[in-house]
Amino acid sequence: MAGLKEKFGKRLTQVRRDQGLTQEQLADMTDLTIETISNIERGVHSPRFSNLEKIANSLRLQVRELFHF
Amino acid sequence: MAGLKEKFGKRLTQVRRDQGLTQEQLADMTDLTIETISNIERGVHSPRFSNLEKIANSLRLQVRELFHF
């Protein structure tokens, strides 16, 4: 079973695509770089709490929905 | 509205007490110090992702349940 990082990353990719957003657009919305978004989605890094909140807010989701897997 | 950190901390306190655990016991289970647990519960700090996973595993919960508020 993949770790939390990997599962979170895949879930983020899923919800981002569902909203028709590119990594670059999400990066702009969250004030993160595209590399950071890419790293998170691929499970290379996991976001810190503050960015978790930014991401959820930008996607207009509850944080827990990003852990729905 | 309180920030994510604060809400998460309160939720953690709640589920820990529900399971009849002290901060010290949870600290032992997660290999964190009691101060770290205290800081997280009070919303002083937020846990990093790896510790989020440890906490959820120790409490035998899905991570998303810690964000259920």
Add this chain to the structure above:
DNA sequence: TAGAAAACGAAGTGCATCTTCGACTTTCTA
């Protein structure tokens, strides 16, 4: 098949978490 989107690598920086120590306060309970 051209252009956009995303993956990838590597190296360096920044900073929030975590630790440690000590002291204090609050809550529980015998």
Add this chain to the structure above:
DNA sequence: TAGAAAGTCGAAGATGCACTTCGTTTTCTA
């Protein structure tokens, strides 16, 4: 109500790891 247990608090320092930057390569898609 005294003692123990549990939790709060502060400050200072260490450290892990997210984040950035820059460049290159691969994959997707219109």
